Amino acid sequence: MLEKNKKKMTQVYAFLAFIVIAMPVVANNYVMNTFSDVFFYVVVCLGLNIVVGYAGLLDLGYAAFFAVGAYTTAILTSNFGMNFWLTIPFAILFSAVSGVIIGGPTLRLRSDYLAIVTLGFGEIVRITARNLKITGGSGGIFGIERPSFFGIEMNGNIHYYYAFLILAFLAIFISYRLQYSRLGRAWQYVREDExxxxxxGINRVRVKLAAYVIGAVFGGVAGSFFAVKMTAISPETFMFTQSILILLGVVIGGMGKIPGVICGAFVLVLFPEIFRFVGDMRLLAFALIMLILMLKRPQGIWPERLG
Amino acid sequence: MSTLDIFFQQLVNGLILGSFYSLVALGYSMVYGIIKLLNFAHGDVYMVGSFVGLILLGLLSPFLGAGWAGILVAMIISMILVGLLGVLIQRVAYVPMLSAPRLSILITALAVSMVLYNFVMASTSGEYKAFPVDLGYEGVEFGNVFITYTQIILVSSTAILMTVLHFFISRTMLGKAMRAIAIDQDACRLMGINVTSIIALTFFVGSALACAAGVMAGVYYGSIHFFMGFLIGLKAFTAAVIGGIGSIPGAVLGGLILGLLEAFGTQLPFIGSEWKDVFAFGILILLLLFKPTGLLGKTEIERM
Structure with missing residues (x-):
């Protein structure tokens, strides 16, 4: 029975993968742009899911990592004329280092203290970006050069559709491998009973730090691609509400479970697009949904099954 | 202005700022002391309080004018209303979650905060609203230092509110019940204390104090905004932690210290006012790392 289910699920997943790969054949620019946003949120939500879902650490400043990646790429390409693809290792390095800086000293704290400290760190990163010269102050950095991929200039929606799709597949693959790894089991253990x-014999601090760093790298890489897709970034892109939005994606779908988090990312982007007519009220509607969900179904739409 | 004048001017600014922080920090500390919940929505309760005060002032000013009489009445009524809002939040969002994992209840608190500020944002279209008061700029002068009557009245009303709170907690039966619940809920239940309603009362008092701070901030700064609760929520939490979360004198002390640090911090070389928030959060982080129990907090056996 289980085997049969598994086979069926594989077929369903293959079918879904085929649909998203083939979609640009029929989709227009608006749909492709929306879906590249969806894939972007799949990556960052999966990144945060490692921290919140797997390791059980509430991080309210996740946008900081995303900012570090985006600013690294923007500064290196604009100020130093570096090739976009070469900036990615730097984005990974810097976001990992910022993961250590934020995680290292705070991981000894209790969960609610950790939440507020990460929130503070997120604000510090944003305010620093606003006040420094190299980050372009409150205006941010604009005119970020678009990269080329084997001679193809990446300037259309379709290019970013595929770029983010590949990133999303990578993120799903890595998350899946991590979940069932030794480290993944250690996270689950630490989350349930530290x-x-x-x-x-699990080194609590090292295991948590690993979650922070890996989560940060997800955010950093997504940030790099975000910078070149948008060609302009400003400190206000990385406000507290951005961190909350990403957290919302993780929570709505169901913390810890990959399909749940993917669902969450879809809801996050598609809900405001579909309910455009609600206007100003849509964030309120979102907040109410989150509240009701937490009260009635705290495990999310598609939660992790323990067993 | 001489250095000494700057010192006294910043002292006044710091005290005002600090008294707002203290009032909000009290709510964090009281709720945390009793149910160990970090009430993320508290900053937004302060913001809602400010808006309720604004509406009431608009309704009352035809009868009482735009002076202190109107402000006082509006403040008292809005404190009661927002206190009830606090109880409502506790009933709807926190009571069902008390036995849930810590992560879930934190996220619920976050959701409440989002509901409040998105509601205010949608109903004010995200605009700044001017506070309809007219208090003039008279004041007293000490050398080159100028203190307006508004500043004096605001700081003394904060002091009055805190004194009342102190007597309420230390001298009345209800206050005693609150202190008892913070120590051992189950024992309180056995002794016949209605734990649920005392927790509700804590939310009422905390929210009413935040509302008082909100109305006073509106009077002082002249305009309010839906996002004002976020930063002060964070700062007040910092203040509560500085003083030792769960401790009531600690919250007051922490608020004043943070207000003064911020006021003087902007005078330091290389640290302009644009870095003042970084300064405050930096203090929070350092403090949590080296002395998580704060100045007046009790040492807990539980790992921090």
């Missing part, structure tokens, strides 16, 4: 995990 003291017992430590008693079993």
């Amino acid at each position: 003291d017992a995990a430590e008693a079993m």
Whole structure:
């Protein structure tokens, strides 16, 4: 029975993958742009899911990592004339380092303290970006050069559709591999019972730090691509509400479960697009949905099944 | 202005700022002390309080004018209304979640905060609203330092509110029940204390104090905005942690310290006013790392 289910699920996933790969044949620019946003949120939500879902650490400043990646790419390409693809390793390096800087000292804190400290860190990053010269101050950086991929100039929606689709597939693959790895099981253990995990020989701080760093790298890489897709970034892109939006994606779908988080990312982007007519009220509607969801179904739409 | 004058001017600014922080920090600390919940929505309760005060002032000013009489009445009524809002939030959002995992209840608190500020944002179209008061700029002068009557009245009303709170908590039966619940809920239940309603009362008092701060901030700054609760929520939490979260004198002390630090911090070389928020959060982070119990907090056995 289980085997059969698994086979069926694989077929369903293959079918879905085929649809998203083939979609640009029929889709117009608006749909492709919307879906590249969806894939972008799949990547960042999966990144945050590693921190919140797998390791159980509430991070309210995730947009900071995304900002580090975006600014790294923007500064290196605009000020130093570096090729976009070469900036990605730097974005990974800097976001990983910022993961260590934020995670290292705070991981000893209790979960609610951690939440507020990460929130503070997120604000510090944003305010720093606003006040420094190299980050372009409150105006941000604009005119970021579009990259080329084997001679193809990446300037159409279709290019970013595929770029983010590939990133999303990569993120899903890595998340999936991590979930069932030794590290993934350690995260789950630490999340459920920290003291017992430590008693079993799991290095609590190192395991949590790993979650932070890997989550940060997801955000950083997504940020790099975000910078070249938008060609302009400003500190206001990385406000607290951005972190909350990403967290919302993780929570709505169901923390810890990959298909759930993907669902969450879809809801995050498609809900405001579909309910455009609600206008100003749509964020309110979103907030109410989140509240009701937390009260009635705290495990999310498609939660992780333990067992 | 001489250095000494700047010192006294910043002292006044810091005290005003600090008294707002203290009032909001009290709500964080009281709720945390009793149910160990970090009430993310508290900053937004302060913001809603400010808007309720604005509406009431608009309704009352034809009868009471735009002076202190109108402000006082509007403040008292809005404190009661917002106190009830606090109780409503507790009933709807937190009571069902008390036995849930910590992460879920934190996210619920976050959701409440989003509901409040998005509601205000949608109903004010995200605009700044001017506070309809007219208090003039008279004041007293000490050398080159000028203090308006508004500043004096605001700081003394904060002091009055805190004194009342102090006597309420230390001298009345209800206050005693609150302190008892913070120590051991189950024992309180056995002793016949109605734990649920005392927790509701805590939310009422905390929210009413935040509302008072909100109305005073509106009077002081002259205009209010839906996003004003976010930053002060964060700062007040910082203040509560500085003083030792759960401790009531600590919240007051922490608020004043943070207000003064911020006021003087802007005078330091290389740290302009654009870095003042970074300064405050930096203090929070350092404090949590080296002394998470704060200045007046009790040491807990539980790992921080």
